[in-house]
Amino acid sequence: MPYFDAASAAPLHPVARQALLAALDEGWADPARLHREGRRARLLLDAAREAAAEAVGCRPDELSFTSSGTRAVHSGISGALAGRRRVGRHLTVSAVEHSSVLHSAADHESRGGTVTEVPVDRSGAVDPAAYGAALREDTALACLQSANHEVGTVQPVAEVAGLCREAGVPLLVDAAQSLGLEPVPGGWSLLAASAHKWGGPAGVGLLAVRKGVRFAVQGPADERESGRAAGFEDIPAIVAAAASLRAVRAEAAAESVRLSALVDRIRSRVPVLVPDVEVVGDPVRRLPHLVTFSCLYVDGETLLHELDRAGFSVSSGSSCTSSTLTPSHVLKAMGVLSEGNVRVSLPAGTTEEDVDRFLDVLPGAVAGVREKLGAPAPAASAAPAASLVVDALGRRCPIPVIELAKVIGGVPVGGTVTVLSDDEAARLDIPAWCAMREQEYVGEEPADRGSAYVVRRLS
Amino acid sequence: MPYFDAASAAPLHPVARQALLAALDEGWADPARLHREGRRARLLLDAAREAAAEAVGCRPDELSFTSSGTRAVHSGISGALAGRRRVGRHLTVSAVEHSSVLHSAADHESRGGTVTEVPVDRSGAVDPAAYGAALREDTALACLQSANHEVGTVQPVAEVAGLCREAGVPLLVDAAQSLGLEPVPGGWSLLAASAHKWGGPAGVGLLAVRKGVRFAVQGPADERESGRAAGFEDIPAIVAAAASLRAVRAEAAAESVRLSALVDRIRSRVPVLVPDVEVVGDPVRRLPHLVTFSCLYVDGETLLHELDRAGFSVSSGSSCTSSTLTPSHVLKAMGVLSEGNVRVSLPAGTTEEDVDRFLDVLPGAVAGVREKLGAPAPAASAAPAASLVVDALGRRCPIPVIELAKVIGGVPVGGTVTVLSDDEAARLDIPAWCAMREQEYVGEEPADRGSAYVVRRLS
Numbered sequence: 065m066p067y068f069d070a071a072s073a074a075p076l077h078p079v080a081r082q083a084l085l086a087a088l089d090e091g092w093a094d095p096a097r098l099h100r101e102g103r104r105a106r107l108l109l110d111a112a113r114e115a116a117a118e119a120v121g122c123r124p125d126e127l128s129f130t131s132s133g134t135r136a137v138h139s140g141i142s143g144a145l146a147g148r149r150r151v152g153r154h155l156t157v158s159a160v161e162h163s164s165v166l167h168s169a170a171d172h173e174s175r176g177g178t179v180t181e182v183p184v185d186r187s188g189a190v191d192p193a194a195y196g197a198a199l200r201e202d203t204a205l206a207c208l209q210s211a212n213h214e215v216g217t218v219q220p221v222a223e224v225a226g227l228c229r230e231a232g233v234p235l236l237v238d239a240a241q242s243l244g245l246e247p248v249p250g251g252w253s254l255l256a257a258s259a260h261k262w263g264g265p266a267g268v269g270l271l272a273v274r275k276g277v278r279f280a281v282q283g284p285a286d287e288r289e290s291g292r293a294a295g296f297e298d299i300p301a302i303v304a305a306a307a308s309l310r311a312v313r314a315e316a317a318a319e320s321v322r323l324s325a326l327v328d329r330i331r332s333r334v335p336v337l338v339p340d341v342e343v344v345g346d347p348v349r350r351l352p353h354l355v356t357f358s359c360l361y362v363d364g365e366t367l368l369h370e371l372d373r374a375g376f377s378v379s380s381g382s383s384c385t386s387s388t389l390t391p392s393h394v395l396k397a398m399g400v401l402s403e404g405n406v407r408v409s410l411p412a413g414t415t416e417e418d419v420d421r422f423l424d425v426l427p428g429a430v431a432g433v434r435e436k437l438g439a440p441a442p443a444a445s446a447a448p449a450a451s452l453v454v455d456a457l458g459r460r461c462p463i464p465v466i467e468l469a470k471v472i473g474g475v476p477v478g479g480t481v482t483v484l485s486d487d488e489a490a491r492l493d494i495p496a497w498c499a500m501r502e503q504e505y506v507g508e509e510p511a512d513r514g515s516a517y518v519v520r521r522l523s
Numbered sequence: 524m525p526y527f528d529a530a531s532a533a534p535l536h537p538v539a540r541q542a543l544l545a546a547l548d549e550g551w552a553d554p555a556r557l558h559r560e561g562r563r564a565r566l567l568l569d570a571a572r573e574a575a576a577e578a579v580g581c582r583p584d585e586l587s588f589t590s591s592g593t594r595a596v597h598s599g600i601s602g603a604l605a606g607r608r609r610v611g612r613h614l615t616v617s618a619v620e621h622s623s624v625l626h627s628a629a630d631h632e633s634r635g636g637t638v639t640e641v642p643v644d645r646s647g648a649v650d651p652a653a654y655g656a657a658l659r660e661d662t663a664l665a666c667l668q669s670a671n672h673e674v675g676t677v678q679p680v681a682e683v684a685g686l687c688r689e690a691g692v693p694l695l696v697d698a699a700q701s702l703g704l705e706p707v708p709g710g711w712s713l714l715a716a717s718a719h720k721w722g723g724p725a726g727v728g729l730l731a732v733r734k735g736v737r738f739a740v741q742g743p744a745d746e747r748e749s750g751r752a753a754g755f756e757d758i759p760a761i762v763a764a765a766a767s768l769r770a771v772r773a774e775a776a777a778e779s780v781r782l783s784a785l786v787d788r789i790r791s792r793v794p795v796l797v798p799d800v801e802v803v804g805d806p807v808r809r810l811p812h813l814v815t816f817s818c819l820y821v822d823g824e825t826l827l828h829e830l831d832r833a834g835f836s837v838s839s840g841s842s843c844t845s846s847t848l849t850p851s852h853v854l855k856a857m858g859v860l861s862e863g864n865v866r867v868s869l870p871a872g873t874t875e876e877d878v879d880r881f882l883d884v885l886p887g888a889v890a891g892v893r894e895k896l897g898a899p900a901p902a903a904s905a906a907p908a909a910s911l912v913v914d915a916l917g918r919r920c921p922i923p924v925i926e927l928a929k930v931i932g933g934v935p936v937g938g939t940v941t942v943l944s945d946d947e948a949a950r951l952d953i954p955a956w957c958a959m960r961e962q963e964y965v966g967e968e969p970a971d972r973g974s975a976y977v978v979r980r981l982s
Binding site for chain 1: 524526532540547548550556557558560591592597622625629630717726743744745746755757761837871879938
């Protein structure tokens with residue numbers, strides 16, 4: 065049963081499992097105690113820190129173990145902002161950061177700070193020049209992910225780090241998606257990562273803060289982990305995290321090449337096998353194991369269930385799969401289609417056969433969902449009217465786009481279709497559909513309920 | 524090799540180990556995902572929450588898993604204070620709470636809040652009436668531990684909860700030391716606990732917030748754990764924590780009786796076997812497995828090393844064993860001797876033979892340390908002077924008290940000894956020595972360096 069959601073959580077690496085088991089017996093005591101059990105725990109903790117620091121590319125005393133990648137990001141951002149409070153209260157982030165970064169930014173704003181979100185292009189990458197232009201006199205901190213978690217696009221970290229250095233602004237790199245593959249290029253000031261993304265156990269994040277970076281821990285004092293991660297250390301998990309990081313790094317070079325070829329196969333075959341599909345993210349500057357595509361006229365949640373039934377575990381950035389019923393902020397920032405979105409992220413060891421079976425199953429699964437939803441066939445019908453209004457109020461993604469596609473053939477070239485919708489995803493998906501179909505997106509107008517999205521038929 | 528430091532961290536319970544191993548294979552995926560691995564993880568998490576909630580005595584939706592007991596306390600206090608911000612910014616705590624509570628209180632004060640520390644008696648217990656009197660119109664939250672972590676004294680939680688209810692103030696109970704033994708008496712509004720204290724794994728804390736308690740999560744938003752514990756859940760550890768809580772509870776009734784008898788043996792034998800010892804904490808209203816005593820003229824760190832060499836792992840609240848070189852705030856608040864302090868906390872399964880061997884080893888270990896330090900023999904010497912000054916500047920606990928004891932016989936009854944000391948522990952230990960020796964502690968006077976502690980010989 066192939067699991068294709070490694071970017072959410074990778075299955076536990078065998079080395080992590082072995083190390084965890086060994087450390088359960090040796091590493092349960094309080095490393096702050098003077099007795100032999102405490103000293104033994106301390107030795108394990110110190111050795112894990114040495115190993116992890118080497119993999120990160122920092123000194124052991126620059127590295128703290130947190131309870132998750134999210135905690136590493138929260139503490140890293142709040143500590144760096146507070147440490148440079150005198151410089152100013154401006155924070156720069158990219159628009160496609162992980163929610164832990166964007167939620168930290170929102171928290172900062174709610175306390176009176178200011179935030180600039182640097183936009184990305186259609187591939188999901190920031191432009192280094194645009195990022196550099198967002199740095200100000202009062203910028204206390206800049207954040208940039210090493211690679212995007214939803215579409216796999218690698219960010220220009222080295223270039224942005226250079227611009228940050230010139231501007232005298234510390235750069236926090238969220239390396240959650242890439243640290244198991246390779247070290248982050250130098251030049252960062254703070255780095256955050258998460259063990260369960262590389263096959264380590266849950267419960268371990270990394271926060272590295274370079275010597276010389278001003279840092280003021282927020283919240284109640286605590287003596288653990290240089291004061292940067294409150295609470296009793298989970299040493300068995302930390303040992304497993306460090307051991308597995310070394311192990312996956314040793315395997316990464318060969319495995320990345322193999323997985324990257326499998327992803328290339330998905331990238332090239334999906335648009336051939338499935339009509340009306342958009343493969344998103346940078347095709348070259350990308351993570352080796354991750355690919356994302358969106359399918360017109362498809363409900364992401366239903367497609368996930370169909371694939372799950374066929375034995376494939378994937379994830380989705382479609383609005384119907386999120387608890388807030390809003391589409392992924394990443395797809396939104398890229399301006400690409402969000403409906404019928406599928407993220408495939410291959411764990412180490414994925415076979416060619418698994419991928420081929422997925423490519424066998426996908427077209428039928430998509431067609432099945434489209435049929436259920438009554439999606440339009442390529443050709444269209446009937447006596448053309450000059451303009452039409454489609455009432456899709458109260459209906460969720462992908463219905464508004466399906467209704468639009470059904471009727472567009474019913475207006476003459478030059479005529480318009482107005483879609484009434486109160487679904488948040490429509491704001492993203494109707495313009496995206498227009499771009500894919502080469503129709504003109506005229507714009508959005510206020511309506512009594514929701515919005516009116518106006519589309520002009522061009523062909 | 525007997526480990527007598529269960530109150531710092533208990534060895535992993537066999538049930539915790541088994542559950543952890545089983546859940547490593549089933550519970551590594553993201554429980555927020557819709558695929559089968561995610562659903563399987565979610566089922567494990569839900570079942571663990573049900574089991575833990577039953578043991579706590581709350582509804583599953585009132586219980587969040589945090590990454591440690593410390594985090595549970597930090598989040599519980601900050602959330603409850605923020606939720607009742609309109610009522611006021613006053614916080615009430617006992618003087619002998621765990622550092623996670625006192626550090627939260629200090630953090631609250633640094634943000635403009637006010638804090639009342641309710642004192643304790645010589646046994647370490649708060650007086651319910653005094654606690655009730657500390658509740659004010661503007662009290663947003665009250666905190667009280669279920670039992671003290673250093674001396675084992677059980678607090679009058681039910682009485683204090685009643686007074687809090689009358690005053691309309693929510694009570695947070697830090698149940699870290701007792702939850703593995705029994706549920707906390709009803710009436711609490713928030714409860715915090717830590718799995719590694721009951722034989723569960725590190726990396727899991729519990730935070731229960733009763734429905735109807737005003738609570739506003741602080742810090743960046745996060746969808747996990749009802750928004751109360753940011754970061755990816757460590758489900759294998761959570762499963763192990765819940766399973767072991769049930770297991771230790773099932774064993775607790777019988778095991779508590781057995782351990783309590785062993786502690787009684789230590790409490791009664793130590794003062795007979797070792798001269799100049801003070802056993803502290805309530806002899807009756809106490810945790811079954813924990814006892815603390817202090818030895819005059821003994822350096823806590825050296826005694827710990829001696830006991831460690833003899834195979835016994837204990838901990839200490841003496842100043843020389845803390846990173847800040849200050850004595851335990853608990854012993855300080857109780858006004859008892861802190862030098863030569865030893866905390867013995869017996870894990871489940873401790874045998875009578877282990878305890879008897881400890882009682883065999885202890886007198887020699889204490890005598891050895893005293894001899895090395897040149898502690899005074901019971902009888903005294905020489906031609907009496909009316910008053911003497913002892914210069915113990917620059918010398919650490921227990922030297923100032925040893926010097927005092929050496930010379931007190933050198934002044935006539937009614938004469939005084941003035942000890943010059945710049946050691947923080949002297950402020951606590953010289954009055955405590957006077958109480959133990961029935962000499963009069965006249966008081967502390969400012970000095971060029973440190974302080975001058977004046978003692979009058981009464982006998």
